[in-house]
Structures are given as C-alpha cells and as structure tokens.
Amino acid sequence: MTQIDRRTMSFPTAGSELLVGGIPVSRLAERVGSTPFFAYDRSRLDARVGQLRAALPHDVHLSYAVKANPMPAVVQHLSTIVDSLDVASGAEMRVALDTPVPPAAISFAGPGKSVAELTQAVAAGVLVELESPLEAERLTTAAERLGVRPQVAVRVNPDFEVKGSGMRMGGGAQQFGVDAEEVPALLKELGDRDVDVVGFHVFSGSQNLHADILAQAQARTVELVLRLADDLADEPTYLNIGGGFGIPYYDKDVPLDLGTVGANLESLLAARVRPRLPGARVVVELGRYIVGEAGVYVTRVVDRKLSRGSTFLVVDGGMHHQLAASGNFGQVIRRNYPIAVANRMDEADSEVVQVVGSLCTPLDLLGDKVALPRAEVDDLVVVHQAGAYGLTASPTAFLSHPQPLEVLV
Ligand SMILES: *Cc1c(COP(=O)(O)O)cnc(C)c1O
Secondary structure, three states, rough: OOOOOOOOOOEEEOOEEEEOOOOOOOHHHHOOOOOOEEEOOHHHHHHHHHHHHEEEEEEEEEEEEHHHHHOOOHHHHOOOOOEEEEEHHHHHHHHHHOOOOOHHHHOOOOOOOOHHHHHHHHHHOOOEEEHHHHHHHHHHHHHHOOOOOOOOEEEOOOOOOOOOOEEOOOOOOOOOOOEEEHHHHHHHHOOOOOOEEEEEEEEEEEEOOOHHHHHHHHHHHHHHHHHOOOOOOOOOOOOEEEOOOOOOOOOOOOOOOOOHHHHHHHHHHHHOOOOOOOOOEEEEEEHHHHHHHHEEEEEEEEEEEEOOOEEEEEEOOOOOHHHHOOOOOOOOOOOOOOOOOEEEEEEOOOOEEEOOOOOOOOOOOEEEEEEEEEOOOOEEEEEEEOOOOEEEEEHOOOOOOOOOEEEEE
16 A cells, blocks of 8 residues: 655645645645635546446445535535435435436435425425335325325434444444334335335444444445335335445554455345346445545744744634544544645645644644644645535634635635
8 A cells, every 4th residue: 555645635736836626736725715725626526436437336325415515516516426425414305306306316314304405305206215214204294295206215223333424423322323123114114105115224433544444334234224125015116225434544544445445345246136126226426435535724923932842833724614623622632634834835844743723722723743844924734635525514613713615626
C-alpha cells in the first residue's frame, strides 16, 4: 500500500499552490470573495464514481446518501452519474426531487419521519423505507387519504453486528429499522393494506475501512434478506444492502481496498442473489465514500501567536464549520485530519504548531502539534476530507459567526 501524502491527499499542486477543481486555492479564495469556505471538486466526484463503477459488479445500483453533503449543486451533479438518491428528511427529498432522478429512484430512510414528510413522499412517488410498525401505519393511512398505492421497503435492523465500523447503525437494540425477527409480522400486516412492499434495506454501519469485514456484512445481509423474502407476497425487486465504505482520516488509516470489495460482492451476487432473485435490483448506498475526499475546507490565518513556547495559528474558521476535524466536542482520543498550508505546498515543514479556530473554547482545535511550513497571517490553511459531514454536520450557530460559502468547482 502506498503511503498517502497527507498534505495533498492526491489533489494536484502547481508551484506553491494546491489546486482544487484545477484552480490554485489563492485564486479560488479571491473568486469566492471570503474565507472560510468549502470547495468541492467535481472532477474528483466523477473519478470516485468511476472507480466505484469499475470495481463493483455491473448490475449493482449506486445510490448517493444525500445527508453526507446536501449542497444542491453537489446533489445535482451526482444525480447525473449515480443511479439513485437516498434522503433522510423532507428538505433533502425536495433537493433530490429537483434533480433528473425519477422519484421512484429516490429512497427515504430514517427514524421519526413526520406525517407531513410521509405524505410528501407518497404524493411524489418516492420509495419510503419503513422504520417501525407505527410509521408503517402512518404511511398507509396517508396513502389511503391520497388515494395512492405507495411503494415501500422495510428497513431491517439485522440480527448481527458489524465490527470495525466507525459508527454502528444495525444489530442489537437500535432506533433504526425493524428488528429482523419482527419483520414477518409487519409484512403480514402490510399484506392487508394497499401498498407494494418491494424489498428490504439493511444498513449496518458507516466508515468501515476493512474489505473483509464489509464482505462478511454483505454476505450476512444477503442471507438475511433472502430469508425475509420468503415472507413477501411477491419476489422482492429492491435489495438495498447498505454501504459503509470508509475513507482515511487519520495517520494510520489505510484506504479501503475497493477492488477486493467489488470482487467479493461479485462472487456473492453470482452465488446467492442472481440465481435466487434474478429480477432484484441490488443497491449499494454511499455518502462519504463518494463526496468526502472531493472536498476541502479553506480557512485563513488571522493571527500568529506564541504562548510559552507553543506557536498558535489562529484561523478565521473552526469547529463551528468543521466539527469532526476538531474532535466532535471533545472526543476522548483526538486525532488530526489531514491539513496543509495551501499556498506553501512547495515548502518543507519547518515548525510544529497548534491550528486553532476563532471560537472561545479550547475545543476549537483543527490541528494539534501539526508539522507545517512556516505560515504567516493571510496564508490559507486547508483541511482535507471535508466533502462529507462538514458544514451541515457542524454547530454553525455556535458563537454566531457568519455562514461560510460552499462552491462546486
Ligand atoms: C448516513 C447513511 C448513509 C451514508 O453513510 P456514509 O458513511 O456517508 O456512507 C447511508 N445509508 C443510511 C441509511 C444512512 O443513514
């Protein structure tokens, strides 16, 4: 495995400058007109989707999980290169419905959907992924009122756990999905209502860097849905087997071996799914793997301070825009996201600094004892891996600073 260059994260450089969307970051900052900002590189979105298409079986449908980055321009761009969109709120659904993706290729997952959201989904013809018996009841009632026969899938909380995920979202007791053992009873109830149950959705976890563990999870997911399919009136046509592909954030993270993931999935589909359910569409649903590495957060150095032997670079952004890079409000072991001085890419690291944001809390730390070239006031610090769960996953109202801009370049 080749070592990742944590300064560039494979973005190209020209002279002293990091290029995002082919544009030197200093020029980009002038064009945006203010710092801090997020920039998403469309060529990297294309490249990542291309890698996924090349590695995954040809008949797998690729769904983009909008919550990873709901910027409308990003969703629009991705809508032309993925097969479907997965949304988790009424507002995300509106963004998805504004794209050329047909409503039936939009899935709506997530606990606690409101009656208004369920009604909106049914009226629009969006596939609703049911998370509980009460939600199923609300949905069928809403659909009967509208006189529409909705398409639904059952989100299943699996009877197994996936180890090695950054975030576990299935197995054990969960707010997500219907426990696998309760699904037959729910299907029986739905059998008496005016709905089409088209299949199942299993999402067991997020941010997994291990191809072998993902393969095990996919194999167990497939066995589970094949078992549950026996209780469906019609053969399922929709098998959303989740995703959870991770990206490297920290020093020792080894990137996911996508080729192995694809080869394992191909064997699994050939052995277990295509012979049994030839008409089923197998969906892999990904957020951060598609957008995470395409984005950077750019913030400007506004002060350089020495305090008792430590050098602090104070930047005009911080944890209110890029919470995860700061360590999520005091995570026990805080590690640095990849970070660089975007206008000094040709200079060697020459000092170890604290890169801190402009909020009045010691938690507002973007780089802890990070080696960088000597940066001056007005230099641009770039935080990588900022394309997913950045702006919309951060406490932007904390300390009431202005919202940063986002650009797709
Ligand atoms: C959040 C979420 C995803 C996306 O997770 P990533 O780690 O960004 O790939 C996919 N599916 C569901 C159901 C989710 O809730």
